Amino acid sequence: MAQQHLETTGAEGSAGEVVAAHLREQATEFLRSLRQHRESGGAAPGGTAEEAADAARALRRSARRISGTLHTFRPLLDPEWSDALRPELAWLSGTLAQEHAYAGRLERLLSALHRLSGAHAVPAQAPAALAGRVSTAQLPRNENTASGNLTVGAAKAGALLERQLTLARTRAHSTALQALGSSRFHAVADNVAVLASEVPLRAAPADLDALAATAESRLAEAVAALPLHRAGHPYNAEALVQGLTADTAPPSQDAPWHHVRLLLRLHRYAQEVVPCGPGGGPTDAETEAAAALDRHRDAAEAAAAAAHAARTPRIAPATAYALGVLHADQRHEVEAARFAFQRAWLKETVHTT
Amino acid sequence: MAQQHLETTGAEGSAGEVVAAHLREQATEFLRSLRQHRESGGAAPGGTAEEAADAARALRRSARRISGTLHTFRPLLDPEWSDALRPELAWLSGTLAQEHAYAGRLERLLSALHRLSGAHAVPAQAPAALAGRVSTAQLPRNENTASGNLTVGAAKAGALLERQLTLARTRAHSTALQALGSSRFHAVADNVAVLASEVPLRAAPADLDALAATAESRLAEAVAALPLHRAGHPYNAEALVQGLTADTAPPSQDAPWHHVRLLLRLHRYAQEVVPCGPGGGPTDAETEAAAALDRHRDAAEAAAAAAHAARTPRIAPATAYALGVLHADQRHEVEAARFAFQRAWLKETVHTT
Numbered sequence: 001m002a003q004q005h006l007e008t009t010g011a012e013g014s015a016g017e018v019v020a021a022h023l024r025e026q027a028t029e030f031l032r033s034l035r036q037h038r039e040s041g042g043a044a045p046g047g048t049a050e051e052a053a054d055a056a057r058a059l060r061r062s063a064r065r066i067s068g069t070l071h072t073f074r075p076l077l078d079p080e081w082s083d084a085l086r087p088e089l090a091w092l093s094g095t096l097a098q099e100h101a102y103a104g105r106l107e108r109l110l111s112a113l114h115r116l117s118g119a120h121a122v123p124a125q126a127p128a129a130l131a132g133r134v135s136t137a138q139l140p141r142n143e144n145t146a147s148g149n150l151t152v153g154a155a156k157a158g159a160l161l162e163r164q165l166t167l168a169r170t171r172a173h174s175t176a177l178q179a180l181g182s183s184r185f186h187a188v189a190d191n192v193a194v195l196a197s198e199v200p201l202r203a204a205p206a207d208l209d210a211l212a213a214t215a216e217s218r219l220a221e222a223v224a225a226l227p228l229h230r231a232g233h234p235y236n237a238e239a240l241v242q243g244l245t246a247d248t249a250p251p252s253q254d255a256p257w258h259h260v261r262l263l264l265r266l267h268r269y270a271q272e273v274v275p276c277g278p279g280g281g282p283t284d285a286e287t288e289a290a291a292a293l294d295r296h297r298d299a300a301e302a303a304a305a306a307a308h309a310a311r312t313p314r315i316a317p318a319t320a321y322a323l324g325v326l327h328a329d330q331r332h333e334v335e336a337a338r339f340a341f342q343r344a345w346l347k348e349t350v351h352t353t
Numbered sequence: 354m355a356q357q358h359l360e361t362t363g364a365e366g367s368a369g370e371v372v373a374a375h376l377r378e379q380a381t382e383f384l385r386s387l388r389q390h391r392e393s394g395g396a397a398p399g400g401t402a403e404e405a406a407d408a409a410r411a412l413r414r415s416a417r418r419i420s421g422t423l424h425t426f427r428p429l430l431d432p433e434w435s436d437a438l439r440p441e442l443a444w445l446s447g448t449l450a451q452e453h454a455y456a457g458r459l460e461r462l463l464s465a466l467h468r469l470s471g472a473h474a475v476p477a478q479a480p481a482a483l484a485g486r487v488s489t490a491q492l493p494r495n496e497n498t499a500s501g502n503l504t505v506g507a508a509k510a511g512a513l514l515e516r517q518l519t520l521a522r523t524r525a526h527s528t529a530l531q532a533l534g535s536s537r538f539h540a541v542a543d544n545v546a547v548l549a550s551e552v553p554l555r556a557a558p559a560d561l562d563a564l565a566a567t568a569e570s571r572l573a574e575a576v577a578a579l580p581l582h583r584a585g586h587p588y589n590a591e592a593l594v595q596g597l598t599a600d601t602a603p604p605s606q607d608a609p610w611h612h613v614r615l616l617l618r619l620h621r622y623a624q625e626v627v628p629c630g631p632g633g634g635p636t637d638a639e640t641e642a643a644a645a646l647d648r649h650r651d652a653a654e655a656a657a658a659a660a661h662a663a664r665t666p667r668i669a670p671a672t673a674y675a676l677g678v679l680h681a682d683q684r685h686e687v688e689a690a691r692f693a694f695q696r697a698w699l700k701e702t703v704h705t706t
Contacts, residue, residue: 118595154597234587235689242471243678244507310674320670321663324677325596332685336588 015208019073020199022273026062026069027196033058034189037180056096056176063093066195068269072215073208078200081191088188095179098172101301106165108302110158112329113322117154153318157326160309160319212270219263223345226256231338232346239335240328254300257338261293285348289341296337303330368561372426373552375626379415379422380548386411387542390533409449409529416446419548421622425568426561431553434544441541448532451525454654459518461655463511465682466675470507506671510679513662513672565623572616576698579609584691585699592688593681607653610691614646638701642694649690656683 037055040048067089070082179185194200230236238253268282268290275281282290310323390408393401420442423435532538547553583589591606621635621643628634635643662668663676 113597115590115594116597118598151598234692235685237468237682237685237689240678240682240685241468243682244466244469244675245471245504310670315670317663317668317670317673320673321677321680322597324674324679325593325681326677327674328678328681328685329590329593329596332588332590332593332681336590339587 015073015206015211016076016201016204018208019069019076019273020201023066023069023195023199024197026065027192030059030062030066030192031189031196033062053100057100060093060096063089063096064265065269065272066192067093068266069273072266072270073206073211073273075204075206075211076201076208078202081200085188085191088184088191092179092185092188096176099169099176102165102169102172104298105302105305106162106169108298109161109165109306109326109330112302112326113154113158113161116322116325116329117151153316153320153322156316156319157306157309157322160312160315160323161305164309164312165305208274212274215263215267215270219260219267222256222260222263226260228342228345231335231342234339236335239338240331243328243331254296254334257293257296257341258300261290261297264290264293283348285344288344289348292337292341292344296334296341299330299333299337303327303334306330368426368559368564369429369554369557371561372422372429372626373554376419376422376548376552377550379418380545383412383415383419383545384542384549386415406453410453413446413449416442416449417618418622418625419545420446421619422626425619425623426559426564426626428557428559428564429554429561431555434553438541438544441537441544445532445538445541449529452522452529455518455522455525457651458655458658459515459522461651462514462518462659462679462683465655465679466507466511466514469675469678469682470504506669506673506675509669509672510659510662510675513665513668513676514658517662517665518658561627565627568616568620568623572613572620575609575613575616579613581695581698584688585695587692589688592691593684596681596684607649607687610646610649610694611653614643614650617643617646636701638697641697642701645690645694645697649687649694652683652686652690656680656687659683 033055037052037059040051040055067086070077070086070089074082227238230238241253264286268286271282306323306327310320310327386408390405390412393404393408420439423430423439423442427435580591583591594606617639621639624635659676659680663673663680
């Protein structure tokens, strides 16, 4: 996979020029998205909320790519300059991601409640822009039957989650708007504008392929450290271990998987700069593995949100019970995602060896 | 698997004689266990509780075998007589099974709570005779930490389950003792004593192998009707669908699996009468499949017990939350057992074709 493509590299120019071209492209995309976001009025009323969300997504997308490229191809760039910019890009894309994440989490939890309540009319996966609009009104309410207690619990749990996550989402929206108006953001935008015109390269003898290969081997090492053997045995019940501990922090068992998710992303961004392998892009198995790790992260955070909601004072036992079932269901999804990753990675390994 | 063993059958005598010999053997075993149970004083104080439990288990074991043989080889026997005895044997083994079942259920739920609380010192699987002695005192209690709320929930859930299932177990124990002293039971014992000396055969031209093959094909048909394809896809989340419905009845999706469990048992008992196949007994895959279906039944009943406990009035939300997690955990076990059955059955099919 990390074959040398000296001819190609030679044809396109020096290593620095290849990286500079990619950074310029992403920086231009960043500035375009920023303009689009401003024109959409930052989710002002008038049907532009969807445009604003699209623009924010595109902004995050290019911010992540710029940051990843600065990281992987660091030896080719002015180190002080890029080391200063990277945390700022991470801050920006992190801040912009929150609103979308809360909306997605609520949608995931409400649709799980639907499924667990045996409501057959589960709404189709709503477009991301509509996320958060699934309402608890769609949950079946059986108040008029004597045994409808737990279904009432599901409805109440849904209402509680909707209240908490909508509040968090609204706050994240305000925070994002504030961030986009801050001088800190303007400094980031100025730096990205520099990238769009003149990438601060360093005259250094560095091999593009070797740098991309380093990103790949970092990923391979992190994957090798994962408990993949265990994850490959379905129903190992690993993800729910400590499902009832007092610890409010996310279970430490998730951390290595989240780390691999980031390294896989860096590897994929490096591939965009230095296309390698037969297809020149990510393999199907890689795409599948990345999707599994996204699902892993989403389910882990949704499970934590359900556990958090269960700690709300003075909730009804039926609500708490439904949140317990929901938490376990999402931890089960975490385990399922690990299994899916293991399968995809096995394919990937077969593919590359 | 249903090869004709005419030579063997011929050597051992007519079809009726083979069945009669098996019934005599099981009836003798039944009477021996009954004597042993009486001598142990029916769980009277003085260290004989374990003996009484062993005797009751042996009694159930032979009652099930007699009943199964009467069913599968019905055309060879006096139909009125055997049709009258079978429900009585089912009543007896059902009544005797309850105490053991409640003890096992409590043990399963408490050890799951241990696992979910991240208590590393999970006690080794206790011998069945000791079941029910696992105490909630072993559950970690974090009352002295501010965030220990949910662990307190696990401890309280354990205490609630222990109270409810111990009460149910004590009642089942009394019911079993009453049953063993009843005239209804004495009528069963008298009938079994008849079997031990003189099996009421019917002069009928019936093929032993064909009757055993019928039991096997009934099993194969029921298995073919199971959603095995779905069960073979790990993490299909099927078992938890309707995990939050108001319905207090056990989910109807379990019923076909429970039915297959009974048919598999009948098939295995028929094999004891007419040994067939290369090994002459059940294959490893069959034993594995049977164990998976036992686990399926146990987990389904444990999940129902957790859901039932959550409906106790005035419980704390933390207790209800823990019971919700526990319920979902056991429903995952149900799904895992279906997966294990599917795997074992696949092996069995490869083995026999």
